[in-house]
Amino acid sequence: MTRYQNLASILSQRIEQGLYPIGVRLPSIRVLSKEHGVSITTVQQAYRELEDQQLVEARAKSGYFVARRKMRPGLPDCCNTTQCSLTIPQWDRVLDMVNPVQPGETAFRFAAPDITASSLKPLTRSLSHLSQRQYLRTFDDEDIRGSFELREQIARLMIDSGSRMDAGNILITDGCREALSIAIRCVCAPGDVVAVEKPCFHAGLQLLHGLGMNMLEIPTDPVTGISVEALELALEQWPVKAILVTPTGNNPLGYNMPIERRKALLRLAQEHDVAIIEDDAYGELSYPYPRPATITSMDFTGNVLLCSSFSKTLAPGLRVGWIAPGSYMNRAIHMKYVSTGPTASLPQLAIVDFITQGHYLKHVRRMRSQYQHNRDLITRWVTDYFPCGTRISRPQGGFLLWVELDHRIDTQRLNRALSEQNISIAIGAVFSAAGKYDSCLRINFARQPTTELKNAVRQIGVAIHQLLEEK
Amino acid sequence: MTRYQNLASILSQRIEQGLYPIGVRLPSIRVLSKEHGVSITTVQQAYRELEDQQLVEARAKSGYFVARRKMRPGLPDCCNTTQCSLTIPQWDRVLDMVNPVQPGETAFRFAAPDITASSLKPLTRSLSHLSQRQYLRTFDDEDIRGSFELREQIARLMIDSGSRMDAGNILITDGCREALSIAIRCVCAPGDVVAVEKPCFHAGLQLLHGLGMNMLEIPTDPVTGISVEALELALEQWPVKAILVTPTGNNPLGYNMPIERRKALLRLAQEHDVAIIEDDAYGELSYPYPRPATITSMDFTGNVLLCSSFSKTLAPGLRVGWIAPGSYMNRAIHMKYVSTGPTASLPQLAIVDFITQGHYLKHVRRMRSQYQHNRDLITRWVTDYFPCGTRISRPQGGFLLWVELDHRIDTQRLNRALSEQNISIAIGAVFSAAGKYDSCLRINFARQPTTELKNAVRQIGVAIHQLLEEK
């Protein structure tokens, strides 16, 4: 094959495959010449060949387009092999819920922070600056433990939570989820029993399912957190290996577990030699300041593993988190090495910039007060627009409100009704493996309040009233 | 506590903890005021308080410094709990080998591409541009499957490997390692047997160890790849669940497995209903052009899973890879969701830019020819400087040379000798779980050749001669 025939055949394959659909403009001669490293003349010859085959048509001054013609019969559908099925409780519903946001959607369903705050702007400058000026560092692999500077800064930030660590106690991960996944695998093997809060955030439950763990759901109070008493009974009856808790700015309930109960939980875990995995993703978004000390900071045994990330304090798209794995650092590094390798360099370096220039604490302080203020507003709106008898949480941190409706309401039906108005909520059912909470929902209140948001909350209220009337 | 006392206490904690070491300049008043959201006066008061405590000292016109003084006795070392040990074959050696590069080191030990190529420059521009102009998109979570545009572009690129896929068949991952880790967990459970090439790249072996798999090492020819005959015998004797192979630009041997042997391997796997995991990380760096078709492209059953990334073709620090998991897409998505969540947004969008503007294929073509040219040079250098009887691979893709020395040489000793000259190689021992290849080494030849590199290869030769004379 000559060069132009070769190029023509590649292009015709792409057209047949539908990568360039009918009517679409094809890449310019210049772009193709660069892409394939052939001369302008070669590309022109290739396009002429395709014209002869009636696959493309030239239009004066606008270039080449995929010709409108009767499609040739499709190719055998070789890649669409039958899919193996997957049966994990609630997964289909979770998958629905984490679908990308739709155009025009008012999305209350995500656990996403407000990323439009102007105090985040310096981070975009750092990203931009580093990707140009230090591109060799950003293209290179980082240390498998993560950037030393970043770990040092995180150790410094953790002082506020009562912890005295240094860079050597911390491992950077691809978000809090990788931290949790590593933590679970540090202390458990598939088939082990893990105690969780009930309700528990859905990614946590899915994670335990995915790693083959058995879950024990422990009653959890909307103000004081996981019931230490119920847990004690459970530990006597079950071979529990780990307890997964989110004691600060809990998702979905929003509570800050009181210090005394944290201590009691730690004591219990130590007595039974059970590991605690402490999810601190919302820790710095606690409204009370200074924030409550982490359980990790009270531990001397090394059997408490702290997991966190910048997903809630800065932005989820950065995918930078960390684990302080106590006495499991060796295992944690090995798991990090084999699960994903080092975490991407650029966001790590940009976050170091952002922290050391003093923007981080300022931003977090600002978001804390925004979220606290929004909490008051959303509480008022829900009180005003939702039916009497509705119960709601009293968040002490973060940006999530838990709502319990009349038990006759199924929030999955509610969500379907709301979808006509392009509004979405998180349904309660996915927050328990045992399939409770059908009448509950979770609302995100991170964004700056607007009339549009207020109206959307009102519309949710109207939809609930309507569902009640249908009964 | 007043505001300034509060700030003073935070700063004194940081000093005591050693985060601000003795003699170091402390953050400026302006930075602290921003960081803690307090007035300039408050910071000044706090610094004065610390001066009184003789913790800091002011120096005219340069700010505050951590005072030189007798340190107070340290705090109880509560975070340095005893570490749980980890016994995984070769792990300590691998960890040594993947340590960050030392200042002044001539590092032949990594499997890293040349990231200094000017044809990569447009990627830095895209990263910089997107992080400023589309920062809301880059701060937001991507689709759990990865950017649709990126998956579409990958499908397009994969046409050259004989595959006809669309975006729906592809899942973006945090590098090839996450793809491999997902692939293994799609088709195997802990305790299962996986057949691997011998030698096999060390991250692959570590990954299988980390996931609790048992490995069966199959003899592998430096020109034609894994022995299909030996594999056939193995499949009759062992309950093998998956075969992990890198048929194109193999790491460490560099071969391209001939098409006929790929077909034979596929046939064998299909007969025994065993999954193939095809690592194609070096696929586009095959010197012969067009590149060999992947085994994945020949499969109709959905039981071949392709794993790849942009780590070898673009830059490892981006951490963007993908998996085409055949019939296991449902499982793969769930594992992605629970292992790390979505892959970071910014690098995905920047790569889309880079591909659609025609830079990608141009860059890859250029690197292919650079690597092929370097292969010829390194072959000459090793021939000239290493002892007679040295055996070397004939890479057909990628940038790695495998060298077999006189069996009396232990390349771990060689590496220690070389460390005095700040030169490092990859030792052979880590490429086999059974602990063979003590006299082998792997050399990276990605970079543009320089006299310095040539001299370093010569120094390796000299060190080998010396070790031989000691015998």
Ligand SMILES: Cc1ncc(COP(=O)(O)O)c(C=O)c1O
């Ligand atoms: C309690 C909790 N932990 C962890 C995560 C996941 O964090 P990341 O996005 O950093 O993986 C979330 C996000 O929903 C969360 O709510």
Ligand SMILES: Cc1ncc(COP(=O)(O)O)c(C=O)c1O
């Ligand atoms: C064959 C092979 N597969 C996978 C990887 C890992 O790739 P990534 O850096 O994208 O995780 C490497 C890197 O050493 C490799 O050589």
